[in-house]
Amino acid sequence: MPINNSEEKYGSGCSRRAGPSLKTRAVRYLARREYSRCELREKLRPYLQESQSEEELDTVLDELEQKGYLSDERFARSRVRLRAARYGNARLAYELRSSGVSNELIDQALDDLGQSEGQRARALWSKRFGQIAQDYKERAKQMRYLLARGFSMEIARKVVQADDFDDAF
Template sequence: MSDLRVRALKLLTRREHSRAELKAKLAGAAESEEQLAAVLDTLQAQNLLSDHRFARQRVVARAGRYGNARLKQELRQTGVGDDDIAAALPEGGDEGERCQSVWAKKFGQLPQTPEERAKQMRFLQYRGFSGDAIRRVMRGASQ
């Protein structure tokens, strides 16, 4: 069990992990499912493993490039629960301002044709920004 704990701690010293991520990474080294669960429970009890902290850190790191929908999707894929996601999203700041920043960095100039406008909107949608944030940016860009 101590070998499994050492592996877990080595992974956690590099970066935060969600419980599901850490479980997947350690599954091959564990002798049994119970042993793995016990190590993960111990790490959580000692506050060395926290989905909430992982979600906050991930949102802060990626919010400058992505919208709330994309951040939610990424966090769900790493096994973070909806409560932790909802608590972490405000850490990213205002989605409208982030959307404006991403748009300005990528395009920086007003769309001249409907095709350009559609291209810019698709880009922002792919990045996970809400329709409301995109419309606000496009309205501001077309004025």
């Protein structure tokens, strides 16, 4: 007589399957949002079975790329579009680089943005501060705010010190 339902279903010597395959997991992750190849690889690595190797994981990722489910270019464009309103080019490039995206794809994604970095910095500054700094302390605070979000020193200086924003960019 079986002790529990799993013995009834699978027999006494067998255990349940260890869960969805790597490919199934990968497709589920990609259905939620875009991933870079490097990010998806790290996300799937803990699910490698004892009998599976890193090469099998690479094979799954290659297959997903061939079918168009996985694309570093699409990931880079998506990430840049999503975060461009709040961050400068340096920060966006850093995030993409840490996700394993190549430099040429990063440059391409940043070039495809509709607004310049100066326009984005000005919009962010206007939303946060709205008026030109009255003293050095306030100007330094505004500069730090923009610099911490990855805008260049030149852009931050133009935004914080400009009297008429239309002429600044």
